[in-house]
Amino acid sequence: MAKNIITQLRVQRKQYNTTEQKLIDYIIHNVSQAQEDTIQEMSDGSGVSTATISRFVKKIGFDSFRDFSVDLARISVQKSPVEFFGEIVDTDDTVAIAQKVFRGAENALAATVNNLTIDQLEQATQCLISARRVGFFGIGGSSIVAFNAYHKFLRTPIDVIAHPDYDVQLMQAVRLDHTDVAVVISHSGRNKDTLLIAQKLSENHVKIIAITSFPDSPLAKLADLVLLSLAEEVNFRSESMSSLIAQITIIDTLFTLVGSQLSEDTQSVVDTMRDTIEETRAQ
Secondary structure, X not given: OOOOHHHHHHHOHHHOOHHHHHHHHHHHHOHHHHHHOOHHHHHHHHOOOHHHHHHHHHHOOOOOHHHHHHHHHOOOOOOOHHHHOOOOOOOOOXXXXXXXXXXXXXXXXXXXXXXXXXXXXXXXXXXXXXXOOEEEEEOOHHHHHHHHHHHHHOOOOOOEEOOOOHHHHHHHHHHOXXXXXXEEEOOOOOOHHHHHHHHHHHHOOOXXXXXXXXXXXXHHHHOOEEEEOOOOOOOOOOHHHHHHHHHHHHHHHHHHHHHHHOHHHHHHHHHHHHXXXXXXXXX
């Protein structure tokens, strides 16, 4: 899972200020040149000061411009932004629209998996396994992901909680403590209701795993571990729609990792549930 900084910058562009967006636009539209640039050459080409460039590369997770430049030089960009996330146009027929929607989902998944690291996934897995209880929290569209996670993790020996009602989620959050883990899901990481839940969790010293698209969001800053779901907005299809698919796949990955490490106990739970569900089916 090789991190692609170009993809990350493209899908997260809107979260940065005007000057930073100017720098991002220069990099993503002139990748070959940017890969060869010194910091002064990048400054001249983008019209952004060297000081701003230096601050920006640190903001996105690099220790220095040199580290950023080395990472950038490793990338082979085969698709332009337009090709990667196709816009829907008036002349598109049913086949073209369907293909673009599916391609957008596929590319959101590719961008997400290329940004995740083995260390992040292993940390998250160990947090979930060692927790006394795991709570899944999300509002709006993210509540679908949270309940999907709850439904899956019921098949493991882990004690899990979730609820579609916000007030109940808030009550659940204040009852968790330092022995528990909370998975908080929010595309923007800025929903006020979600942030209140995260704040209460933090006050109770609950370890927070955030699944969000924005690493500098308030939710990400409250979290102990951030798993990014990357997707870009195109017309008719907001980035949050593709992000939802990426979020669910992150949950699927965590469930599978947990299940593989607790295979015997998980299989026992699955067998018991399967037998019970089978009793509800007509013969």
